[in-house]
Amino acid sequence: MGHIDWDDASLASEDEHVRWSRYRQIAIEAGRDEAVAGELLQRLPADPDQSMVSAVAVELVTATANHLARHEDLASWAARHGDALRAYPFAAARCDEWLVRKSIDKGGDPADLRGAGDWLQRSVAECSTSATALALLAVEGNTRSIRRTAAARGR
Structure with a gap:
C-alpha cells in the first residue's frame, strides 16, 4: 500500500465507467491508507470528468470515516486534507456530517x-x-x- 499505479490503463481510459470503477477501488484503499488518500486527492483535479471526481471524493470520505472509529481521528484527517477536500464541496459537507455523526456516537449534543x-x-x-x-x-x-x-x- 502507499502507492497507486497512475499508469494503470483503467485510469487513462476515455470511458468514465472504467475510470470510476478503478477510482472507487483506490478510494476504498485510501480510506485505510493516508498516503494513498493524499495521492488520490492530488491526482483527482487532473481528471476531465469533475462530476465523477466529486463522487470519488465522497467515496474517499466515506471509506475513511468507516475506517477511523474515533471522532478525533476523523477530525484530524479532515484537518490534514481540508484544503484538497474544499475543491469538492459535497465531499467536504459529507465529511462534516460524518464528524457530527461520530460526535453524537461518542455522546455529543x-x-x-x-x-x-x-x-x-x-x-x-x-x-x-x-x-x-x-x-x-x-x-x-x-x-x-x-x-x-x-x-x-x-x-
Whole structure:
C-alpha cells in the first residue's frame, strides 16, 4: 500500500465507467491508507470528468470515516486534507456530517441534528445507539421514514 499505479490503463481510459470503477477501488484503499488518500486527492483535479471526481471524493470520505472509529481521528484527517477536500464541496459537507455523526456516537449534543440533511439524520437513525439522538429524530426527523426508524430503534 502507499502507492497507486497512475499508469494503470483503467485510469487513462476515455470511458468514465472504467475510470470510476478503478477510482472507487483506490478510494476504498485510501480510506485505510493516508498516503494513498493524499495521492488520490492530488491526482483527482487532473481528471476531465469533475462530476465523477466529486463522487470519488465522497467515496474517499466515506471509506475513511468507516475506517477511523474515533471522532478525533476523523477530525484530524479532515484537518490534514481540508484544503484538497474544499475543491469538492459535497465531499467536504459529507465529511462534516460524518464528524457530527461520530460526535453524537461518542455522546455529543444531538441538537446538531436539528435541520441537518437527510443523509445524516438517516444515518444516525439507522446506526446510532444514542437514546437522546433517537428520541430527537423520532419527533423532529426530516422525513416520516427517519422518524419511524428512530422511533422503532429508540424503543
